[in-house]
Amino acid sequence: MTAWYVLSAFALIIIATGSLYWVLVNGMYREDVHDLRDNLENASLLLSASSGQHGVSFPFATPRARGQRPDIYLRVLDSNGQVLIETPGLSRRLPTPSKTELAAIPSGGGASHQILSRQGEPFLTLIAPIAGSQPRFLEVAMDRAHDEFLLARYRERLWLVLGASLVLCAVVGYLIARSGMRPIKGISRTAERIRATTLHERIATGGLPEELRGLAETFNGMLDRLEQSFAHISQFSDDVAHELRTPINNLRGEIEVALGKVRSAEEYRDVLGSCFEECTRVARLIRTLLFLARADTAADALQREPVDLSEELAKVVEFYEADAGERGVELRVVGASGVRAELDRTLFQQAIGNLISNAVAHTPSGGSVELAARASGQNIRVTVTDTGCGIAPEHLPHVFERFYRIEQSRTGSQQNAGLGLAVVKSIVNRHGGRVEIDSRVGEGTRVELIVPSSGATAPAELTKS
Ligand SMILES: Nc1ncnc2c1ncn2[C@@H]1O[C@H](COP(=O)(O)OP(=O)(O)OP(=O)(O)O)[C@@H](O)[C@H]1O
Ligand SMILES: [Mg+2]
Secondary structure (H helix, E strand, C coil): CHHHHHHHHHHHHHHHHHHHHHHHHHHHHHHHHHHHHHHHHHHHHHHHHCCCCHHHHHHHHCCCEECCEECEEEEEEECCCCEEEECCCHHHHCCCCCHHHHHCCCCCCCCCEEEECCCCCEEEEEEEEECCCCCEEEEEEEECHHHHHHHHHHHHHHHHHHHHHHHHHHHHHHHHHHHHHHHHHHHHHHHHHCCHHHCCCCCCCCCCCHHHHHHHHHHHHHHHHHHHHHHHHHHHHHHHHHHHHHHHHHHHHHHHHHHCCCCCHHHHHHHHHHHHHHHHHHHHHHHHHHHHHHHHHCCCCCCEEEEEHHHHHHHHHHHHHHHHHHHCCEEEEECCCCCEEEEEHHHHHHHHHHHHHHHHHCCCCCCEEEEEEEEECCEEEEEEEECCCCCCCCCHHHCCCCCCCCCCCCCCCCCCCCCHHHHHHHHHHHCCCEEEEEEECCCEEEEEEEEECCCCCCCCCCCCC
């Protein structure tokens, strides 16, 4: 930052001083040319007014002098380049123009020339013909040594000023960069301090300049989300430990009791059978947890394939028909024909299966569970509606949370982990869709899955759940 500041500020200073110097040099040169032309015109008037050799001595005898030497020199030449008269010392300094050079000069006078004298001094010369009977030329020369001397001194000072401003730019640039970086250092110190245990820390946005406040707020927002996720993960780990502890304790208890004394083969078989059931339950729980963990990190890609919804729903229904029949619940699919979508078949079946299993479990005998599917714009909507006990409004927002069970006793079993709807939500989210639930206590529950019908379409807005 300092380097950029120094470079840009110094470049601007160089451009500014350079252009001022250029204006000065040009201005001095133009002034000199103007001066020279004035002198030429005056001397020319005097010369053309004078007729004889004596009359022309006036401008040469009293040259305008500055310092030691005259600044302006004059000489009169004939058309062959022979000097007729001149300011003393001019021929020693400047060579006379040749005959051809004089012949090329237009009647109104030539352009000014910059030449170096024999001694290396800069001169500016101007030649014009003098009106009269004989062809004569008047040459006016200006010694620009004094100008050059002034410019050289100006350049010397300029270098000094440039050197000083370079140092000044560096110091000011460093101070500006340092004060600009101070709040960023503060932010990075806070960021360094933050660990998993100190996720509650936030960057103080009070004293920050406007440009950095946005950054700090974004960073704080990120910390909010991280803190929430950490709390969520830690709660989830607690729940997992708790869920696994119960069946393992059961297993231990049963085995301990069985080992307490010698038992018959029949009794051992019973204990082993019950242990097997418990193990199956734990294995299923672990499988579901693994599924959810993988879905969280999106490690597995979806295996999308074209699916006919009516066929797919019929297959899942067939699987649950026996169970529903046993409970006296009617299970049916309505109006799903012709609805097609690109879905991961296995995951979709699992989601619908979880919904049917919930609906059947919560619907009393004589009730019904109805499945329907329809296309709606870019999405398909699949609904599972039951005429069961319903869910109270205070529970409704939580049913998709992991391990959330309304009443352990209501479903009549500890077999349920409270993960079914969490899995449904995760599957639908992975398809880029959303879940909506609507329930009335005593009337029934309706769960709707809204999923984009192809993987290429934009995801359904994830507003609810
Ligand atoms: N159709 C429904 N009618 C009434 N209550 C329901 C219905 N579906 C779910 N619930 C309630 O929502 C809670 C969460 O359901 P979820 O499917 O996530 O868990 P679960 O069925 O208890 O366990 P799991 O599905 O993991 O075996 C359940 O405890 C249940 O009480
Ligand atoms: Mg369930």
